[in-house]
Amino acid sequence: MRQLFLAVFLVGVFNLYGQTGNYFLSHFSPSEKRYDNVCFAMVQNEQGLLYFATRSGVLEFDGRNWNLIPGKGAIYSLQINEHGEMFWAGAEGYGKLEANGNGFLQLKTWSKPDVKDVFQCLVVKDKVYFLADDALFMHKEADKPVRLQAGETTGAFTGLSEIFGMIYVNTEQGVRKVEKNQLVPASLNQADDDIIFTSAYQNMYMVGLANNKIYLCGENLRLREMVLEDQPYVSANVMVSGTWVNRDLFVLGTLRGGLVFVHAATGKTQEIINYNTGLPDNEVFALMNDKSQSIWLAHEYGFTRVSPYLPFRSFSHYAGLEGNLLCARAFQDKVYVGTSLGLYVLEKEELYEEIVHYDYAEVKTAKPAKKTEPLLPSTAKTQSKPEDAKPAPAEAQSKRRGILWFLKRKRAESTPAETTTPPSDEFDKKPEPTKDGSNPTLKPAYQRIKKVERVLRSAYYAYKKVSGIDAKITRLVETDGQLIAAGLGGAYAIRGLQAQALVEEPVRSVFHAAGEKILFISTYKDQLLTLALTDQGTWEENYMLDELDEPISFVFKGKEHEFWLCGVDKIYRLEIADQTVLSLESIAVSNPNFDALAGLYHGNSAVVINAQGFFRYDRAQKAFVHIDTLAKPIQYFASESDIWFRDTHRWNLFGQHPGQSNLRLLNLFNDLRFISADPNSENLWVITGNNELYKFFGEKFTPYEAGYPLLLKTIRNEAQQVRSGSPQFDQQKSSITFEIVQPDYLASKAIEYRYKLSGLDKEWSEWSDSYNIVNFPYLPSGEYGLQAQAKDIFGNVKDLPPVSFEVLPPYWKRPWFYALEFALFASLVLLSFRLSSRYMFISRILSLLTIILLIQFIQTAISETFETRTSPVKDFLVQVLVAFLILPVEGYLRKHMLRSLARNTALHRFVKPKTIKVEEKPEKN
Template sequence: MRIILSLLAGMLAQAVFAQSGNFYLYNYTVNLANTEAQNQAILQDSLGQMFFANTRGVMMYDGSQWALIHTKSTPYSLALGPQGLVMVGCQNHFGYLKRDIFGQYSYQIIAQPENQAPIRQIFTIDNWVYFYSEKTLFQVNPENFQIKQEWKAPENQPFGGIFALKGQLYLLVAQKGWHRVKSSRLEFFPSQAEWQEALLLAAMPLNDDRILLGLDDNSLWEFDGQNFKSYALSNAAYLTDNLLTGGIDFSEKYFVLATLSGGCIVVEKANGHIHQTINSQTGLPDNEIISLARDQHGGLWIGHAKGVSRADLALPIRNFSNYPGLRGNINAVLKTDSTLYVATGEGVFYLAKVDKMEQLVTLIKQEQREVQVVERNIQTTLQVLSNPFQSEPKEGPSESLDKDESLSKKEKRRLERQKRRDERRNPNIAAEETPASPQTQRPDTLQVKETTTVAAPIKTQTTTQIVRQPSEPDPAPSNPLIDIPFLYNPIEGIKVKALQLLPFQETILVATAQGLYEIQNLRQARLVQGGIYVYSLAISERFPNVIYLATNQGVKALRKDTDRNWLTFLEIQDLQEPIYAVAEKEARLWLAGSNHAFAVEIDPQGQVGQKRVYDFPNNYAETPLICTYQNQLIFALSTGFYQPDEDRKKLELATSQQVFFNPQTGIVYRQPGFFWTRPPGKAWRNLNGGSEGLEESARFLAFFGQIRDIYVDKQNNFWVVADEKIYRIQNEAYVARETFFRAEIRGAFLRGQRMPMGGMILPANARALRFELSATHYLKENDWEFQYRLEGLDKEWSEWNKNRDLPFPTLPGGKYRLRVKARNIFGQESAETVLEFRIRKSFLETPWAYVLFLLLMAFVTFGIIRWRTYRLAQANARLEKRVAEKTEALQTQQSELESAFEEISSQKEQIQQQNLQLQQSNAELEVKVEERTAKLKSTLLQLLQTNKELDTFIYRASHDLRGPISRLIGLVQLIRIDPDKQAIQNHLRLLEFTAQKMDNMLEKLTNIHVIHSDPLQYEKVCLRDFLEEIRKSLSFLPSFKDVYLIIPPNYPEFVFTDRILLGIILQNLLENSIHYRDPSPDVFSVIKLEMKADDNFIELKITDNGIGISPEVKERVFDMFFRGTERSQGNGLGLYLVKKATEKLNGRIYFRSDEKNLTSFSVILPHAQAREKPVLENAMA
């Protein structure tokens, strides 16, 4: 029951403002080692970077990466000091963060006092920095980081809080009350019971003159510098139930309060009205709020027990997914004048107030039971995994222990607070528990330290008053019967998967997985048409009161008569594939199936006429949409936008519209008049126009990932289904001009080593230079893009991309300027960030190196020329001498060679002639030997195969014929014995069936003889008559009525081939598909016969969805008398005849069978034209 009350309290906080939706919330995942989830403080510095006081140090996040800055002890507070320094207060010391030339931060300690409490708050006033703990207040000079003064709390009288108003600090001292902090003294306010034992938890300015204080008793007080008065919260019981832990000033209109167990609440300053609650019911991972902060962009950073989240209060996007009651994956959304409808995988739901509190309690109990089941399963699984050898999971503690601990956390904190209040009220309690020096009287002075500790008198001021407004009684507890929250209620009558919501006249039509439903009276539904899967709906513009249904069984149109009854208007069912979309255009009804588009003529009376089929460009199944753009039909497939080509009867790419197609985001086309798409690199837009005033709101669609539905209501609010959630984009939303973000170069690395950022000078031959980029903005930061230009290397800017690492493998020496820009999801560009650096030139890149190189080249060239001249003179002399000697010898040899040449020439001619003759003889002999060898091998193989087939044929033929003959004899004997006429008729039918099987067997045997013996007879075959003969012959088969034979009409009119062999091939392939059909009742058996022919070939293709061919028997399917399965009714000769007939026609056959049991046989035969008949006959012979 405690769990129910806790959940109920979180829901009741959203009572009045629930239907306005929840803030856009993003929960961060910190992938950083040695850190914990809890963060005591959050701060944004002047550069836009976020800092978090984590248990293990200060975490930093710049929009790209997380980093941890070690602080030697746990930090508790952060503040922005002079010159943009980040001041840090830790467990037993305080300091600041220093950024070095490398862009890295380190923690610098200012002071580390002994016996000091954690620094809880830091203030910067008049260029002084104040560090506050419950024991001491330190004043530090930020120029030299020296402690100017320090105020110590009296023993057993710790400070209970501090705040600043109009430049003045106020301290709360236990058992004394408030004090003003002056230059060297503390001015004491009159002691009041409300403050002597209080602990300040939050201080939030209401304006320049007033501040709001939150105490540990969950009360709120206004203070104007003189007087206190209570502040009335619209639902004060929410703080009492969930315990106040802190708060911040958020804007001129709002402040935010944090609680221990109820998340945080956004409160209007003017009237104390709770504007919004952010807790686990709205998407926050945990309800225990530890810290809060506001960034420059209006984002609320929330530190909770499980990490960090950011809520954007200024963003005109609200989340409507977190209200209780919604179940299933979200598919569609519809907003009427007063009601929000949501279609999910478990039905249709509407958002409304609870009429009775029992409904909410029942819902919470149901969710609690489901959570307990899941937790038990998780616990059992973890126990089994922890000991895999244990047969049964050990009994562990109840799964409700964690919940009880979570709920008891609030009670523990309440007890802790009460104990602290008791200690502050009576110091002797603490003295009894912890021995300390006795102190029985209140001291008259507080200790103030200015370089050394001195005593300062306390000045009393008598004008301060604490007033509780008499006209405002104590806030009463929240009344559940008045503060009734909103939740999602199911539409009665629909408990199936809902796909589309379409308003039609006074009702709402719902397309579901089990039919069409109609929601009447906005709350109940009735089934209009069942037994079908309705993929989409479309309202007829041509016929009044008619709605089209795209279903798994084709298309159905229903008309609503004057009595609100639905009547069938037309049906189109012979399409052989599911229909996903339907659209009207003039007198045609266009349909989009999984593999084809259809255009069906519809006359004015609604009669179905001619139908045309258009092939999809791809062979795989699609889930298409039909859209209208500029009065043209567009088919949206997975590869782009297409339009029907009337001449080619297929869909062709719509090139002019392809610029709008983006495969990553897809399109949304459900609401009439809206065709949403996001062109690459641009914002979402409605291609159908009619979106005046919506362009600015449409820019916010970039926030979402995979968008499933977009609905624009009458007030121009966008309702978006994306990422399994429901969002609303407020009407008249606009993208403000962004001025607070910038691109940052967060680091430079050379060979993996970080380099200084200011005046960076790199050595010569710098390699593996890399820059890390970031943008200090926290709105969909992972989708930001960057652009750069390296002056000195690039002439143009780079393309926009999301890569945040900028590598330069090699750069020559010189001066460079790296310019970087960032672009957010709205397309807004930041100002340029410039980094100048220089790479030293190597000696080879200097002018002296070029001079020396030229001199060296000249010297080497001169030396080579001189050396070659000398060598050439020596070579010429030697050459002249050798030439003279050779000339004389050559003259002598010339005469000898001339005579020998004549003799050799004569012999050469004789040898060449003889060689030629031998080569010719050898070639002729080799050809003859190869021909005879091949002929002998072929003859031998044919003989072996024929002998094998003959043995098989004799055995199987005798066996297959003996069986029917034996059955004939037995049936005849039964007829003689049994005189009953009905029995005789049954026996005669069996006789007929057996005789037909024998006739079929004999026909197959005759076909074997025809194939082997009869010569080829080519003739002109009319395919239309020929295919009709084949169909009639197959109609006598018992299973023919159970299959659907498809023969596309695009086959050739005539072919020239052997008519008998072609009939054997087609007859047996079709019989094989019929015999091996899938007998399952949920499988629709289809056989598709396709024929094509050109001047050279005839191609046949038969495809079926039967039982398929297993890989084990694929090698034997063409064997004689082979049957693939025992359930086969054939004789095992069909595919054998097909192969033999194909081989005799010099064709080839192959087949394919995949895991989806789609089997196709393809036969390719030579096509003999009439003029080529004699040649082909001779070739075949």
């Protein structure tokens, strides 16, 4: 509720201004050529991952990486239920997305092989519906699916929608409702138009019909038409989709006019997003509302995310602006932008476009004379006005279902003539005479008439070039109710669309001495010109700093009548009064790379900045001292009261507004060209590296989600790749890579990660935006656990659930191999004792071999148990210690086994062999 209130409040604030700018757009496109940008549907799961139905399969997107889940054919529709289960419909049937044994999603087919071209699916409670041209399939958990067949009474099925749990099917013979597994005529659509889309918000449904109109539907199932301010624009551009953004705002997608954002209570257009406002293409394939109250749309060139409540407004897509953008400033309720081609001002301009539609007008015919037969219907070239006359052309109506229309049967289309003959049965009955005896008047006839309306386009403002400036403008300064522009053409005083030259030579920078009515102008000749404001409001040069011949990059005010001038490697402390120099002092500052110095007066002291860091002026030492508590800047910008600087992690603010709430949103941009603040405000003007101009409302909150959970994307080595479970890896292939990600679509490249591997590391790694991929080239055998954290641009930290895995040692170091060795040793010992009586030499060899192998086995087992895994030297010392400890054992075994063998041999020598008597039987005679 709090976020919703903030969203409504923010819209109200933006609407207070005439020049509000355009919504913030983010563009995304798969870089792989094998991915198909033609998208039919989009869904988002609870983890924040996005899934797109395309002709190549299902695309998964996390804000950084694209992953293709291939299918046998094109995927036309995706739906997700409250349990996070995802269902698909496509050219090869329909089914469900399920995880395989390694945790990766794959498409599982539910349909029979003969089911093809299923173009829509819908989830309602515990049921899933799949729609094809000739059949509707209904699945409920493990129950046998129900199939409703299209017939002569319905014709082909063309669309599927849901309102308050009831299923409506568009057919060639009208809209039908599913009741008790049967199709019955629907009473909801009184105008007998197809339902293009439905979108639910709390207890209210928005219904878009084929007549290009929007209706609201409550629980009483009665449609109430919403009157749109720009209904002609919506009708002419053919509405194809729509969805709620929140309770007070919804958006309509059109076939050729982009997006129309509409205030739900009044029907007034809040914004039109099309090619003129930064959209790559006006044709909307699919539309979706994400969990951060932003709108995703699919078009021919990829995907665009529109953020209505982000406190950025774009000012670079209004008509008339040319050149590379260099500076911007608001002055007297107008926006001035300096570019490489001159100075431009944003002014209101009524820009219209002609919208063509058709209407019907009654044909005025002469009243027939008394007792004269009426004209035969066959000779009358008129027609009765159809009640459902549609303003959009027939060709546009055939495309309102967007890219999926080719899957449906085309209705027979005929181009009506200007006048046609009405059905003859309407005139079969002879009209009865009136009381005065005259024939009754014929039924009124209507004629189809082409109408052209002028409709305001989305850009209500346009840039106009300020005359008199035809060169680059790099500085805009407000002073004493005037705007001063400076650049390569000189310095100018701006009055409306006119510029008056003050200095006609290239100007490096210009600064206003507040309270002194003086302009400091630094030229490319390394001169510092001073212009004083006269009582007549004109500027005249007073030559008070002619002796200063050094390029001045920045000027800021100190205490009363004190000014600080930033040179190349010197800072000049200047005191003036009554436009006269009182003192001028030069102070050295460390600037080995000759960076542009800037500064401000903070805490009763002057502070300057360059690429080496921050320096504070010590009045006792009369020198600038380095401030080691502030990070070294990578990039910085300065105004009269603030310094914005970026370190290795984020943008920071030093100055009078250190608590600016939304400053971290500047991390949306990797490269900034310009930052400047509006006077007496936290609002900023920002120019990005890709030539975009934004106004940033720094003091306004944004209803942004706290962030999606941190996810394990994959664990892989050269042999396997998994996403879930507790995997095991062979030590010989222990080069393991972990890829983690926090889904984010606002500033995914600015999210920082850190990790710790329990079992190997004791400390966390540093924060880095590249640690979403962590590689361990080699890991010793053992059990490990990966811990990871992610931090977004707002400072929110998310933890990854611990990922446990095991690195298995080589087979000769595993317990089963040790057991096999022990069994072998025991067998050798027994064998040596058995052979000692007959084969003494072989028995001795086996005994010695057994002793050697047994000792080696014990040493290996102990060394593996006490391995340090920290240093080869330590491991070697441990092995030596183990060898000394085992030495007595070795002596004991050798002595014991050889003594036993000798005893057995001696016994064999002194034991006499038994004598066997053989009795001889006497021979018979």
